[in-house]
Amino acid sequence: MRPVSDVHKTEEHEESGRPAPDHAAFAQVARGYYPLIVALFTATLIISNICATKGVEFFGDESVMLGPFQILPIVTDGAFFLFPLAYVLGDVLSEVYGFRATRRAIYYGFGALLLTVLCFAVVLRLPAASFYENQEALRSVIGPVPRLVIAGLAGYLVGQLLNSATLVLIKERTKEKHLWARLIGSTVVGEFADTLIFCSIAAGAIGIETWQQFVNYVIVGFLWKTLVEILVMPITYRVIALLKKREPSYAPRSVDPLHA
Template sequence: MWEENELKTSWELPNAKLLALLATYIVLLCLTVCFANNITSMMGMTLPGGIYVFPVSFIICDIVSEVYGFPIARLFIWFGMISELIFAFLSQALIAIPHPDTFIHAQAYHTVFSPTVRYVFSGMVGFFSGEFLNVYILSKWKIRVKGRYFVIRSVMTTAIGQAVLSIVVDYLAFAGKMPTSELISMMYAGWKVKMIYSLFFVLPAWYIVSYIKKTDKIDVYDVNTNFNPFRFKLS
C-alpha cells in the first residue's frame, strides 16, 4: 500500500501556468474567428475585428516556446487549430437549427458565423506559414545567443511571422470581398497593429518568462529537437 501511494504522489501534476496559457490562447483564437467578419475602421485603417485580440496569441506562443521549448509550442498551435475547427463546424450546425418566426435575429447569427469555416481554414494555412516560422526562429536563435535577448528575439521573430501570416490569412479570407488595393492596405495595417501589440506586450511577456523559469526551474533549449510541425511527440 505504501509503495502504491508513493508511486501516485511521484507523478508530475499538470502545470497550472501552462494550462492557463493554453486556455487563454484558445479563447483568443476563438474570439478572433468570431470577430473576423466585423470589419472596423481605426485611425483611417481598415481592419478585421479579430486583429484586436489575435496578436496576443503570438506573444503566448513566444512565452511557451521560450520556457518549455518548441514541442510544447507546437502542441499549442495544433490545439488551437483543432479548437477553431470544432468552433467553426459547431457554429454552422447551431445556426442551421430551425428557429421560430418570432425570433427576428436569426439572420444576424448567420451574418456573423457563416464565414467562420473559411476564416478557420485560411487561419490554419497562416499558422503553418507564420506561427510555426515564428517559434522555429525564436528557438533556433535562443540556442545561438545562449538564451539572452528574449525581448529582441520576440519582437523580430513576431515581425517575420506576423508578416507572413497577415499576407496568407487576409488573402485567403478576404480575397474577392474587397478591392485588391484595399486588401493590401488592410494587410499592411494589420501587420502594423500586430507589431504595436508586440512592442507593448513584450516586456510583460519577458517578465512572465523570467517568473516561470525561476519558479518552475525550467528553461528548455531545443538542441536536439525535431522541428517537423506534424510531429506530436514532446521531442
C-alpha cells in the same frame, strides 16, 4: 461470503493489476503554468476569429494615397486589438517550454477552431423555432466565419509554427541573452506569413473589394501586430522571467532546438 459486487470489484482490479481502492479514484491534474497558457492561447484564437467577421475602417472620411497604395482610410478587422496576444503567448510558450510543447499548443488551437466552425455550421442548419426572429442576423454574424476560419487556420498554423521555430533557433545561438531579438525577430517572420495568408483568404469575407484596400489591410495588420509585440515587450519579459523562475524543469537541453 462477500457480496457479488465486491467479488466483481476485486476481479476487475486483479485484471488491471491495481489494488482495490478504499475511496473514489481520480487522476491528478498536471501542475505548472503550461495548461493555463494553452487555454488562454486557444481562447484568444477562437474569439479573434469571431471578432474578425467585422470589417473595421478608421478615418473613413479621409482619402490619402501614396502612389497605388492606400494610406487612409485604414482598413482592418474586429480582431485587430486581440489577435496579437496569440503571438505574445506563442512567444512565451516557445521561450519557456520549447518548440515541441508550443507545437502541441498550436495543434490544440487548430482543433478548437475546427470544432468552432463545425458547431456554427450545425447551428445555422438547425430549424429555427417559430418565435425565433434572429436567424438571418445570426447568419450574417457567424455565416462568414467558416471562410474566416479557413483563413485563420492556414495563416495561424504557418505563422505560429514559423514564429516558434524562429524563436528557438535564435535562442540556440543567443542562449539566455538578447531576448528582445528573439521576440521581435520571430514575430516579424511569423506575423508576416500569418497576415499575408489570412488577408488573402479573408479579405472578401469582410467586404474588402479593391486592391488598394487589400494592400492596406495586409500592411496595417502586419505593422500593428509587430508594434503590439514591441509595446507589450516589458510585460512579456516579466511573464517569461516569472515562468522560468517558477518552472522547476527549466534547464538547458542537449538536443536539437526543434526537438526540445
